[in-house]
Amino acid sequence: MSERIRQPALAPPPVRAAVPCANDPAEFLAAHYRTVWETRMRDLPFVNPALEVEVTPFRDCGGDWVGVVITPWFLNLLLLSGGGRLWGDIPAGERRYVDLPCGTLQFIADDDPDIGPYQYCPLIAPVSAVPDMDTARRAAADALQAVFAAPADAAPDEPPAVEAAPAPVSRRGFFRRLAGHRN
DSSP: OOOOOOOOSSOOOOOOOOOOOSSOOHHHHHHHHHHHIIIIITTOTTOOTTOOOEEOOOEEETTEEEEEEEOSSOEEEEEEOSSSSSOOOOOTTOEEEEEETTEEEEEEEEEETTTEEEEEEEEESSOTTOOSHHHHHHHHHHHHHHHTSOOTTOOTTSOOOOOOOOOOOOHHHHHHHHTTOOO
């Protein structure tokens, strides 16, 4: 008698390992999303006809690629593998946290047959409230500037402040504070 192995009702999609991009992927992504716009998205009701496909130059960040893609249906920050330290292969639909110069951002994994595995952080979706390409470009530039800036609370020229250790509290003092007394 053979033993039946239980199969989960919903199995996560297989993880396809990313092939690192050696060069800035902006031109390739722009061509890809223009094709998607012209062939599959143009007549959908949620697109913004005031926008077009445009991709910022991607920047090397820890050996991987980070840039912004503007389309008539989204404005996303993308992370593509360059063989660096930021990238991590995960199944499409899964989320992961990536440490960038600005701090930690959440990215969602996707796997496109033409692009391959990539991860994105939605900036604006839907883009129906974006009035024109100039506004979309400014939003993309502001996003990239923010991503590559140090966190606002970080002061690189000053060492971090060292807080004094709190004075030990006696058992009686603990219960007095718990009861609302300050001394």
